[in-house]
Amino acid sequence: MGAIRTDLAMESFEEHGKERLPGVEISSWEAEGVHVTEVKVSQGEGARLLGKAPGSYLTLELEDQARRAPESRRAMATLLGEELARLVPPGESDPVLVLGLGNRWVTPDALGPRTVERTLVTRHILREMPQAADERMGLVCAVAPGVLGVTGVETQEMVKGLISQLRPRCVIAVDALAARATDRMGYTIQLTDTGIQPGSGVGNHRSALTQETLGVKVLALGVPTVVYAATVARDALELLARNSGLEQGHEKALDALGDQIAGGELGEMIVTPREIDQLIEDVSAMLASGINQALHPGLSQSEIDTMM
Amino acid sequence: MGAIRTDLAMESFEEHGKERLPGVEISSWEAEGVHVTEVKVSQGEGARLLGKAPGSYLTLELEDQARRAPESRRAMATLLGEELARLVPPGESDPVLVLGLGNRWVTPDALGPRTVERTLVTRHILREMPQAADERMGLVCAVAPGVLGVTGVETQEMVKGLISQLRPRCVIAVDALAARATDRMGYTIQLTDTGIQPGSGVGNHRSALTQETLGVKVLALGVPTVVYAATVARDALELLARNSGLEQGHEKALDALGDQIAGGELGEMIVTPREIDQLIEDVSAMLASGINQALHPGLSQSEIDTMM
């Protein structure tokens, strides 16, 4: 059947039957109750088949039974902090720019803006009171650039303008993602060094934010908050087709049906948990905690809380 | 296949193939660009088959092409006001109590609370300044009782307490509904004199608010804001089954598949437009406008705005 829409490299890989793809390497491990998968994509055939830019895609997944405990979210945040710290280039005089992509007034798309609101920002402190600087605190600024439909300004334009003024050593772009599997919503983090590719994200209208377009390293950090309704419908079709043996010889008819569903009114619809508002709160707190740990490695959680 | 979950009597009727059901009468007409359908259900077999309490269910639908224009919402509001005015018992000394059901912090469930925030409340004015009373202004109070999981109090308990104090002549309960068809979300109003039945609404955990339980006439006013994800999946199954001729002889297998989907993780998931926040704003403004026109028949929109 036609391609299912997902922003997770791991799901694109799974969709290919987990078969070996040329130039795609997979590894996975457990850490503190979190399942970690790394998909490494090289230039070439594998990248084309997956529909993903070459680079490294790290996926952190919380096990089902661990999801309700606050400790689990904390473990995820700590692990995210460690992985992020590995990817952010070292440096003291140039800031890290955290970007919260998406529309703060559209709940499932508000993950990025909510995360930057919780990021500890220090650039103004360290510039105005350099004596307050100590090695435990990084140089950080954080902006939610808004979305094109609300500002009339492309995210890429906004970020280029910011970069020309701030000269950051690295950009971390936080965004809400679309997944294929509904049970990944809120409990899977993807961290990649490929930046943001056009057409990804819940808002689905972003231009590229990459090393090529911005001239600076771009890490992208995202969590699925929606599944497209058309994906749910297609999955039901596939399930039935498989169960009934219809698949053989009817691929085209199934594809046509899938396209009909995606092209209709369902195309604009999303699937979320009913408690999407709470999920955005919880997940943005988790992401911001990971970011704060990575960028201010010497500060305790209590010190960070006090400074915000 | 197993019953599809919908709160709209009209959709339950359509699901029965629009065949004649004993004790169910249908009529429909157009008014100001709005399509109106009335389903009248008597006690008996028809009520049982539809799964709906006996009474009258009025459905107002905005045509597709009319949806973007603000004039259309105004026409819907005016029509709603007229139908509501017909159902509210006349009276001057006892108030009408408008109830906004649902959880204001869960966006798709916040329709009721947002509507009562926009309802013009007058009981305190008319009691404190009876000289301000004039026949153009009705006696109205409006409460959002919250939900059981947040307050620990059943909506029915809360409302019984209120009724014992306020002695209203009528209750209007506003609630977010679940529909079967995604294109009904936000553009279909159901108004019924049967009150709120257990298990209806997006929150799906309400006890009955009816003439029987409350001792006062209860009108229920709702707009679909979600479709259950399981409904979307089942609809895809049905579509495929019909297209492929699988239906004949496989009803049981299809039912089992449908139940498997509804019983899994999808069971908790909802389908909404991405712009659900904006939809709740627009629809609650429309409902409140209809309510204000019905309960304060002599006031102009500008006078209402000034008093709020």
Add this chain to the structure above:
Amino acid sequence: MGAIRTDLAMESFEEHGKERLPGVEISSWEAEGVHVTEVKVSQGEGARLLGKAPGSYLTLELEDQARRAPESRRAMATLLGEELARLVPPGESDPVLVLGLGNRWVTPDALGPRTVERTLVTRHILREMPQAADERMGLVCAVAPGVLGVTGVETQEMVKGLISQLRPRCVIAVDALAARATDRMGYTIQLTDTGIQPGSGVGNHRSALTQETLGVKVLALGVPTVVYAATVARDALELLARNSGLEQGHEKALDALGDQIAGGELGEMIVTPREIDQLIEDVSAMLASGINQALHPGLSQSEIDTMM
């Protein structure tokens, strides 16, 4: 000069020059870095002079230097929990009803509603799953009844209705208060067993919620979030008068000036910190933490977080 408006018994007492008043007993102590004062008022002359109902008024104050540390707020919350636990009558079968008074859409008046949103509510759990009951968890429900101008229903009516349904063993009413001293805003808690008196609170339009009117013990818990602008102006007048020796012989002129200020446009104005939104968040979290500790004495903070 004419009476300064304050809801704090301690400030009323201080205004009387801390002189001995008949039937008023003062005691104070330190606990965990918090300054505690108890004003005990008996029926009679002292009560009349203070303008306060007879009863006990406990004031918890955070020292200036301790205010920025999150640990201090936690210490306040713990102390509040202990004092509250002493005042709530024991019982297992009747719930405690926590009331969040005030208007959630008026920031300085939103303290009560925001606090109940953070209160752990259990009545529905213990009723639906009695096997989940254990002695560490109390029977609690929590309601924000809204304000008269928004609902058309008196708070007293709403609460009477609730009490007739819930039969609580005790009511805890949380409200935003007005203080005289601006440096008390956000850092002073008043806990009293006298209930809510007419005309108190920021909203300043509440009818009595007391043992007499409700037939059940009413504890009132409040934190100043505003000072009236007229109070600030009067204080400036007094300061000048004292500094310049004007006071002698000009009391009447000063009173007239003070009344002129309070009666003018300033009468409707309030003084708050610029960061009033953040203050309401921080203080409501502190109050809810104290309430949760008092009512669920066996649950850890982490267990409470998980259950919410």
Add this chain to the structure above:
Amino acid sequence: MGAIRTDLAMESFEEHGKERLPGVEISSWEAEGVHVTEVKVSQGEGARLLGKAPGSYLTLELEDQARRAPESRRAMATLLGEELARLVPPGESDPVLVLGLGNRWVTPDALGPRTVERTLVTRHILREMPQAADERMGLVCAVAPGVLGVTGVETQEMVKGLISQLRPRCVIAVDALAARATDRMGYTIQLTDTGIQPGSGVGNHRSALTQETLGVKVLALGVPTVVYAATVARDALELLARNSGLEQGHEKALDALGDQIAGGELGEMIVTPREIDQLIEDVSAMLASGINQALHPGLSQSEIDTMM
């Protein structure tokens, strides 16, 4: 007495006893029930005495008795639109950039961000669908750049970056102001061609946004939403001093007292109406309406509503 803090040129002028100042010209007129005052300041002594940059300051004031009627706000918005249209340089190919200054999470400082949310943005439409362009619709983008303490980025840096990307023909900066007189809050608009000066606005921490610093014409549009508490106290002092004849010979003592008040805890406190949340909503709607009328001169209010 020491200078009173106000952002309104008209109040600075009034403070000088409305005497003639060199290089300052005043004119005033009535239009549609609105009182309009223009203060024209030339380079030199008058500018220094007023503490205002040279340029034109237009003040629109709604009369007391007209404030409750929605018609009055509409008249203000229309008048603002006309005056703004006179000041914005004509042009079709370069956009107008509307900036919403201030912190959206600090209610009295949220006027700017709330106004840009209601501004009709068209740049993306006209770029993506040039055929949709018609002469009735201007080229507009609108950004709320956030505040330094939240983003770590100076507003001036953010705006310079934006200007380098967008090349606007004009900037309109919207900001919440501090006034001297409490009765001006919410009902007085100041429009000036001098841009934003350092230290103005409620947030009180902004760097200059002017033709000199940005290289493009900057109009500043503001409404007072706060009065500093120290101002209220000083005004009380002055009133008493004047009434008691203390002024003569005691100027220094009064100044010292005023400074003592402003330097103390009151220095951080603001005076607002209790309903500050509603005031911000109403005023931002009024400002956005004026801006939309000025920048999209051919669109009706209904067309603008439909496009948002």
